[in-house]
Amino acid sequence: MECELRASYSLCRAVTRRSASSFAWSFYLLPPPERRAMEGLYAYLRQTDDLVDNDRPICARRVALQQWERLLDESLRAPEATTGIWTALVDVVRRYGVPSECLFAAIEGARMDLDRASYDTFEALQQYCDRVSTSVGEACLWIWGAREYVGTPAARHCGQAIQLTNILRDVREDALRGRVYIPCEDLARFGCDPQTFGQGACDPSFLRLMEFQVERVERLFTAAEPLHALPGMGRPIVRSLMSTYRTLLRRIQRDPGAVLQSRVRVPSWQRLWIVGCESVASRWPTRTVVRRPGPSRSELS
Numbered sequence: 001m002e003c004e005l006r007a008s009y010s011l012c013r014a015v016t017r018r019s020a021s022s023f024a025w026s027f028y029l030l031p032p033p034e035r036r037a038m039e040g041l042y043a044y045l046r047q048t049d050d051l052v053d054n055d056r057p058i059c060a061r062r063v064a065l066q067q068w069e070r071l072l073d074e075s076l077r078a079p080e081a082t083t084g085i086w087t088a089l090v091d092v093v094r095r096y097g098v099p100s101e102c103l104f105a106a107i108e109g110a111r112m113d114l115d116r117a118s119y120d121t122f123e124a125l126q127q128y129c130d131r132v133s134t135s136v137g138e139a140c141l142w143i144w145g146a147r148e149y150v151g152t153p154a155a156r157h158c159g160q161a162i163q164l165t166n167i168l169r170d171v172r173e174d175a176l177r178g179r180v181y182i183p184c185e186d187l188a189r190f191g192c193d194p195q196t197f198g199q200g201a202c203d204p205s206f207l208r209l210m211e212f213q214v215e216r217v218e219r220l221f222t223a224a225e226p227l228h229a230l231p232g233m234g235r236p237i238v239r240s241l242m243s244t245y246r247t248l249l250r251r252i253q254r255d256p257g258a259v260l261q262s263r264v265r266v267p268s269w270q271r272l273w274i275v276g277c278e279s280v281a282s283r284w285p286t287r288t289v290v291r292r293p294g295p296s297r298s299e300l301s
Contacts (some may be wrong), residue, residue: 008087009036012043015085019046025271026240029279030144030233037096037143040088045106045136047085052110053177062114069107076100097144105135118180118194122216125183126160133157144234144242149227157241158224164217167246168210168252170198171259182213202257210256214249221246236278 016024027038031184051064075086082090092098100109109132119125137159138150149155167174167181174181188211189195225240248266251258258264 001285004083004087005091008082008085008091009040012036012039012085012088015039015043015046023241025243025275026237028275029236029240033278034143034233036088037092038140040085040092041136041139041143043085043096044089044103048106048110052113063112065107065111065114069104072100072103072107092143096143097147098139102135102139102142105131109133109135111280113179117178118184120184122183125164125181129163130156131161133163137162140237141234144230144237145232146230146234151235152226154224154226157220158227158238161220161224162241162245164213164220165249165252168213168217169248169259169264172261173201173263176179177214182209186212197234197260200260202260206260207256210252210259214253214256218246221249236281240275240278240279243278244271247274 013036016027019042024039024042027035027042030038048065048068051068052061054061056064071086075082075090076093079087079090079094089103093100093103109128112128112131119128134156137155141147141150141155162288175194180187180197182194182196186192186209190212191205192209196203196206221242224242227242228235230238244266247270248264251264251266255264
């Protein structure tokens with residue numbers, strides 16, 4: 001059994017390294033056991049997404065997702081019969097107590113991509129973000145030993161901010177696949193035609209739309225800052241993730257039209273720099289910052 005478990009984790013590591021995602025880069029901030037657990041979780045999430053993000057007919061993707069969901073259920077019910085990445089995933093659930101609801105929520109989020117191509121309101125989009133991103137963050141909190149943060153507003157804001165940043169980055173790519181995640185109410189407000197997103201044409205209405213979206217996401221990142229106080233191993237990885245995605249958001253803010261031309265990225269050297277800085281910072285004790293009171297209203301008048 002131990003040989004099968006090692007092989008399963010090796011497979012998960014290979015899946016993770018092929019992705020080269022910003023999320024995966026931060027795993028190097030974790031001790032080896034938790035890094036391995038994150039690779040097991042990530043491989044499952046990556047393959048869940050891949051079942052939906054391909055060019056096969058929707059009916060075929062829907063069947064594949066149903067089969068994947070059944071495999072997850074069977075693996076959790078009968079761990080001794082697992083193979084492939086499932087052996088590692090079940091081990092992660094057993095060792096760290098990750099709730100199965102987090103894993104099934106990721107499948108529900110992927111299914112939403114098959115069932116609908118747009119969202120009428122921001123509130124509806126938030127529900128999607130909670131399934132594909134916030135649920136992942138909650139699974140991570142269990143692995144990092146910070147379960148007391150599960151279900152907190154800061155955790156939800158962080159998950160939404162990261163997913164919304166990805167949505168802004170992938171506007172053109174998603175449009176070419178027939179998906180528009182930016183809420184219809186916002187498109188109408190700024191007079192934007194989503195049919196033009198895949199054509200690469202940028203006009204003043206699109207720039208105003210993107211300015212509004214970036215400001216909204218930045219507010220969510222600010223609301224998620226209590227996660228900077230995460231205990232132990234969770235602190236550097238959360239700070240690294242938030243810094244990386246905030247850097248991506250600011251690159252989009254500087255040139256919103258670029259998302260209609262190509263995929264905006266944080267360069268590898270900068271991601272490595274962020275991870276390195278957080279690694280060094282995590283070796284020093286956290287200091288409590290005492291803020292001086294600002295001037296009174298009478299002093300400002």
